[in-house]
Amino acid sequence: MTRPLSAPLDVGFDYTRSLGPTLGRFLSDLRRRRVTGIRGSDGRVHVPPLEYDPVTAERLHEFVDVAATGVVRGWSWIPEPLEGQPLDRPFAWALIQLDGADTSLLHAVDAGSPEEISTGARVRVRWRGERVGAITDIECFELSDEPAEEPAEAEDVTMVTTPVTLHYTHSASPTEDPFLRGLMEGRLLGQRCPSCEKVYFPPRPACPTDGVPTTEQVELADHGTITTFCVVNVPFLGQRIPPPYVSAYVLLDGADIPFLHLLLGVAPEDVRMGMRVEAVWKPREEWGPTMQNIDHFRPSGEPDAPFDSYSQHL
């Protein structure tokens, strides 16, 4: 059996994070080459500062300046750094207890080789030149028992931006695969449930009502009925069709479930429930394994379907 079709699916967004008073103070201070902790109800100094006490759950208020120097409490060597990690050469992830703190901070140590670093080693902050108010204002730690750079003036920050990107490989299911390969030949292939005899287009691995595999392939014509629709007038991030456009549920003749597609060739105000439509295919040389081979649907000119003929599909 050949592998099902697959394609990349890339999702990314620049999320923002409102910092609030505690994390805002911490990151604003990093921008000033200062490290700030907070005192908990049991007297421990937490670095980074916690918003709420882990013992009493009360909001914490007592900020404490700690040093930009400290000691390695534990570490792990990273021989091949990944994209997005703090350093582009081998480094150590380490738990670092800063002088004046009672808890450890996770950060990178630019130690050169695993032979150079040890638990108990003294380290200091290597400050980034261009600081924006983020944990990465600490470029990394370096092995040293000397003090770090002196503090500097800087504006407060109240927000950080955290870009998140996910790269997926989206694979078609074994049932979807012949459907997509059919589309590459301009054919519309559905599947019939052996129990309820409903025809699914696009096909499903199993009938959602009966839970049994759909086995019988059914070829459908490229015309059908608009069951219902909306006119999209609103632009949005990532939109691939410029508004306004009609997003319509198309019930192909012989199918028992409608699917969403684009309806063109008619003014949006003239679109009706029950309107008969036909597929407008892209030029054959542009076909791929996608429903986008059908560029859009357009009115076929046949009389509207009676309401009763599609009312059970709403």
Add this chain to the structure above:
Amino acid sequence: MRPAAVVGTGQTHHAAKRLDVSMAGLCREAIDRAMADAGVDWSDIDAVVLGKAPDLFEGVMMPELFLADALGTVGKPLLRVHTAGSVGGSTGNVAASLVQSGVHDRVLAVAFEKQSESNAMWALSVPTPFTMPVHAGAGGYFAPHVRSYIRRASAPEHIGAMVAAKDRRNGARNPYAHLKQPDITVESVQASTMLWDPIRYDETCPSSDGACAVVISSEPTSGRAAWIRATAMRTEPTTFAGRDQVNPQAGRDAARALWKQAGITDPLSEVDAAEIYVPFSWFEPMWLENLGFTDVGQGWKLTEAGETEIGGRLPVNPSGGVLSSNPIGASGLLRFAEAAMQVMGTAGDHQVDGARVALGHAYGGGSQFFAMWVVGSEKP
């Protein structure tokens, strides 16, 4: 099953952007109010249940991990509930079940959304390969089904605008509401931009930052209690051949189970106030029918007659509802909390006089998750 009651409620001031607080701070604003309302301290709380809408909405996987300190859960059980837009309602029901079952005596339920940290419309329209990219967020998904309702029920076009005007006017009475529009009219709603025809701008929920919390207890902790008379949840697939997208089976089944458990035979007569999840105005008449308050095709007549206004036969969304504040993950719990506030008599300027029985309702996904509860002033 032993009785359980809501003994305290709290919510944030909802707004388009709450840039002054972190996610933890947002949750605590609601939690601290709920605990003060209930007159309880952290030592009184046995477990915490957290609800939040899908992770892509804020780009935080498992927020329960980094919120553990803020939610006061250290050394206690913490559960996360996850049922898309209905999650706030499901969170209330899960918390209620932990008390009703006798597992815990007092449980804190909290739900939040910080929508300004992301873009929900983008998160709902991820371009899946091989498909036709016609989706346009939640509005684009629900608009065709609203059109189907209007056609099936032969509903007049102004009903959606009536609901929107009513809910926004109610929101103006609610100090926590995101949108406060006391002067809105049916005409001004009808004059607003058509976004996803047949859904207009003013018939659409806002995008809000906000949180809600309730304390559920086996015994009253303050002078007030909203006794949980029934809870119900049902689920169905997003699509299947013959699915009724206007009046989903899962919602009808949940409502039937709910009324039976509550001992209610005539919901329209026996329920004094309803907080129903209405993110787009037309869902008021649709859910009135789905919940069995009216026969199929008749829901819009209750709205048109003004019976869903405060002072009507069944005030719906006296708080202003989802149309006035929509921190998605919290929206369901807000409905549940507002129902409790009505029977506790703590709803302030949007209090329904003499409310003794109230419904809280939420739905999510493609109308596939339903969660609801009935609360009453009398101990069952």
